[in-house]
Amino acid sequence: MMKRLWQKTMIALARSHRMKTFMQRDERMKALAQRFVAGADAQAALATAHRLLAAQGIRASFFYLGEYVDRPELVSENVEQKLLIARLLADEEEIDVHISVDPTQIGLQTDPAEVGTRALAIGRAIMTASAGKAGLHCLMLDMEDSSVVDFTLALHDDLRRLELPAAITLQAYLRRSERDLERLITGGARVRLVKGAFVGTSDIAFTSEAQIKTNYRRLVGMMLGAQAKASGFYPIIATHDDRIQAEAVELARRNGWPQGSYEFEMLLGVRSDVAERLSQQGERVRLYVPFGRDWWPYAVRRIGENPANGILLARSLLSGRKGRPATP
Numbered sequence: 001m002m003k004r005l006w007q008k009t010m011i012a013l014a015r016s017h018r019m020k021t022f023m024q025r026d027e028r029m030k031a032l033a034q035r036f037v038a039g040a041d042a043q044a045a046l047a048t049a050h051r052l053l054a055a056q057g058i059r060a061s062f063f064y065l066g067e068y069v070d071r072p073e074l075v076s077e078n079v080e081q082k083l084l085i086a087r088l089l090a091d092e093e094e095i096d097v098h099i100s101v102d103p104t105q106i107g108l109q110t111d112p113a114e115v116g117t118r119a120l121a122i123g124r125a126i127m128t129a130s131a132g133k134a135g136l137h138c139l140m141l142d143m144e145d146s147s148v149v150d151f152t153l154a155l156h157d158d159l160r161r162l163e164l165p166a167a168i169t170l171q172a173y174l175r176r177s178e179r180d181l182e183r184l185i186t187g188g189a190r191v192r193l194v195k196g197a198f199v200g201t202s203d204i205a206f207t208s209e210a211q212i213k214t215n216y217r218r219l220v221g222m223m224l225g226a227q228a229k230a231s232g233f234y235p236i237i238a239t240h241d242d243r244i245q246a247e248a249v250e251l252a253r254r255n256g257w258p259q260g261s262y263e264f265e266m267l268l269g270v271r272s273d274v275a276e277r278l279s280q281q282g283e284r285v286r287l288y289v290p291f292g293r294d295w296w297p298y299a300v301r302r303i304g305e306n307p308a309n310g311i312l313l314a315r316s317l318l319s320g321r322k323g324r325p326a327t328p
């Protein structure tokens with residue numbers, strides 16, 4: 001009950017434009033967000049990726065912040081930033097060219113007919129930047145609300161047909177994901193499995209945390225099963241749930257998946273100790289590394305995922321440092 005109330009409050013804060021403008025100017029909030037967001041620009045994201053790789057052997061998936069964009073100039077900015085990070089990554093020997101994209105970032109709400117062309121440009125930039133390099137390079141399609149799942153899957157399939165290095169996210173809260181996963185396994189795709197940051201009605205979605213977890217485990221079972229192994233499928237288990245991670249490690253071992261033939265993905269700043277431990281055990285671990293000027297909605301959603309983060313928020317607000325305009 002308290003958890004739901006806390007999450008609802010944080011989601012309302014994330015959606016408030018006035019709150020965003022106010023908070024993004026506040027140095028104390030900026031300091032708090034630094035836990036979850038690499039910085040304002042691609043260089044800051046690269047620096048974080050280097051730090052993670054050097055200190056813990058952890059890889060990065062880069063994400064330029066800004067979702068559900070409804071202004072053409074912001075769509076252009078998003079596309080430019082994705083292309084820029086791909087260009088910068090071309091000069092990096094050790095860092096994967098692994099870039100996450102939300103379809104609504106690149107125009108699904110403004111001009112859907114152009115989304116394919118923009119995704120294609122980003123996919124090609126990733127391919128060029130990663131040519132001849134070792135590592136796992138890809139354009140990872142994030143999954144947004146249930147109304148865009150068909151579109152996102154079709155976009156993924158189109159990119160793969162063109163032999164571009166596309167990967168896709170599926171959400172365990174959706175009932176349809178089992179069917180979608182079956183098809184993607186058969187095609188030897190790369191799939192990142194998450195629980196889902198959205199809610200749905202019971203005809204399309206599992207609605208309780210317990211049901212979602214059960215379905216997550218079922219889908220992990222498919223991702224690390226014999227058929228997936230035979231088809232060349234690449235499983236990406238994206239959760240902070242250390243029990244599920246431990247079960248996946250055990251299942252992979254039992255089913256003959258060597259370490260590095262699947263991976264774990266988590267969010268920057270969330271349960272960093274768990275990520276580090278997995279990496280120390282020899283597992284391949286990647287962190288989602290967001291960067292960009294518009295950090296408030298993303299950071300407040302992360303804070304909202306765990307009521308214990310309320311302490312962090314209160315400490316920041318009560319800290320003695322004076323608020324002054326940030327240089328995001």
Ligand SMILES: Cc1cc2nc3c(=O)[nH]c(=O)nc-3n(C[C@H](O)[C@H](O)[C@H](O)COP(=O)(O)OP(=O)(O)OC[C@H]3O[C@@H](n4cnc5c(N)ncnc54)[C@H](O)[C@@H]3O)c2cc1C
Pocket residue numbers: 141142143144169171194195196197198238239240241242265266267270271287288301302303304305306309
């Ligand atoms: C790499 C990655 C990509 C994602 N992409 C998408 C996407 O494309 N579409 C989408 O709908 N969702 C996406 N998500 C979000 C995802 O759907 C979940 O909302 C989120 O990961 C929380 O679920 P969980 O599996 O970590 O488990 P939970 O059961 O929520 O958490 C497991 C444990 O981690 C702790 N924890 C979780 N979050 C936090 C936090 N912020 N701070 C402190 N502790 C925390 C919990 O307290 C609990 O102990 C993504 C998540 C990851 C990791």
